[in-house]
Amino acid sequence: MRRSFGSESIHIPLTVRGHSKSHEFLLAAVGKLYMAGCLPKVSNLYPPVQYPVSRGTASLSSLVTWNHGDTLENLQDMDTSKLEGFTISVDHNFTICLDQNQDRMLAGHKIKGKIYLPLSYLLTITWNLFCNKLRKKFTETSVMFQNLHVHQNIEIPEKGDLNLCTFLQRDSGIFEIVIDGETLILSGRILLPEDKEEEFNKSVTVSSENAFNLTASEVYNEMENRGYQYQDHFKGILNAQVSEQGCISKVQWRNNWCSFIDSLIQVVLFIDGESSQDIYLPLDVRQITINPCLHVEPQDIEVVYQKMTSIVKGEGVEILGLTSYPADIFQNNDNNVKLTSLNFLSNSSPRLKVLEQFVEVTLEIVCENTFSIYNKKSAIIELKEDYPFEPLSQHVMKRLKEFPGFRYFESTVSLDNTTRMLSSASSIGLLITPIDTLDKCVGLVDSSSFILARSIGKQTPKISDGLVVVIEQQFDNEKLLLLRKAVSVEEKAPVVFLAGDEHNWPQQLKSELNISSGYTKRVYVVIKKKAPIDGRTLIQQLSKELRADKLRVAASPGTDMGACGWKTATRATSIRWPGTDPSSTSQISGGGVRSEARISTVGVRS
Known part of the structure; x- marks a missing residue:
């Protein structure tokens, strides 16, 4: 019978054959039940007590005594085998x-x-x-x-x-x-x-x-x-x-x-x-x-x-x-950056050619922002509703093989069964739904989750309050919108300027990060004219900071990023870290459309 319950179960026998004091064995088993997390009703083992008790009732404190018979030179000499139970x-x-x-x-x-x-x-x-x-x-x-x-x-x-x-x-x-x-x-x-x-x-x-x-x-x-x-x-x-x-x-x-x-x-x-x-x-x-x-x-x-x-x-x-x-x-789970390609995608109409490319970009964003949250499994759920086009499940499962470290499970369920299938060790990472049921889905996700809404036709649908568009793409007969709950970021944020010749910026950055410990706090790093070190080394060094998710990096127009060959164009470029909210990144310098880069252990892609 013990084998049928699996390894997660705790087996506590209440009786044992041939024991000299069965009542003591039973009471010890009740204590083990308590230590295992159960709350046995011990009061059922003795007659009900009428309060207040009489003055002659014996005290329990006198029954518990300490044994001082052993003399120990230090704690390491203690024989822990005497502490059975x-x-x-x-x-x-x-x-x-x-x-x-x-x-x-x-x-x-x-x-x-x-x-x-x-x-x-x-x-x-x-x-x-x-x-x-x-x-x-x-x-x-x-x-x-x-x-x-x-x-x-x-x-x-x-x-x-x-x-x-x-x-x-x-x-x-x-x-x-x-x-x-x-x-x-x-x-x-x-x-x-x-x-x-x-x-x-x-x-x-x-x-x-x-x-x-x-x-x-x-x-x-x-x-x-x-x-x-x-x-x-x-x-x-x-x-x-x-x-x-x-x-x-x-x-x-x-x-x-x-x-x-x-x-x-x-x-x-x-x-x-x-x-x-x-x-x-x-x-x-x-x-x-x-x-x-x-x-x-x-x-x-x-x-x-x-x-x-x-x-x-x-x-x-x-x-x-x-x-x-x-x-x-992962490379030893350090935040090492491997630059395989540098591609810039606008948030609106990124000109992706096929649906599979949009799914790939979506999963990259989801994986980067939900991978390490509470070490939970992230559920990827597609609602089983009336919709004229094919489900995205097959494309999602095909692309997820490229993220073997991402702990997830995928399922296609109805809206009513969505919350029932989630355990305490999992959360929704991505919810795929038709635009008609978007309002009902908002309450199912938190600020770390994403919603992929599908809309028929070319007309821009109405977005629920509290949601922001991370990326959208118009295909022939369908529009796809990746959404997330907006996060309010404090307007007054410290800014660390790097001009190429300072040597005290690491200490200044650590100091600002220690102060900015709140969820809505941000610290901005602005690179002017020339980076103090080459771009790749700078990104690696910044990503190893204790609160790197609070960092936002912006390079002013024409900035030389060093040996890696990066050089910003005439518009400001901002960079954020995995685990951050893409909807909360602010533009520091004006003058054009923001280009936002996502830095991951796989590569850099905007």
């Missing part, structure tokens, strides 16, 4: 330094010239900590990881230390790993498997029909062409038999769980990036089961990856539901 959060600090012998092997996990912290290393650290708290041996304890999510891929400095901390709830197994005490890089859950033998009885097969064989050198030459530069311990794949269904490979066992698990992950990344030739990194893993007892003798291990079911299985390790994403899109 409580949800204890254990934190463990550890430092990674490539100069240390135990961390030197990590230098072999190199991608595009940089050393990245492998996911397998974080898993082994958590596994070791979990076993220590349970007073079990690391090499003899089977564990199961669930719902893993990589929030950031961290670069290891060649010189210096990397300070990390693991927070682990011993009862629930939920853990988080943070860097420098504030930046979350990995979260998930670790627990003991209920039936470790049954977990590894599943059969995973891949057909060898039309397969081709690769040697170890061929595998890693192919991966090096994409940007992987694995060395030493992280070159564990000995050969691979690749087919349309997946891959069968031999992996070398080096008596190191970090390198072995990473080799299994490499098999998935190798297959996932085969068609695009991009660098892929792990993003989510539904489940990893590890049984160290199956590694009795050192030997080469057969690993099977079944692509359809997303199962990777080797002797002692099984990975379910590993999803990856192209690393070039």
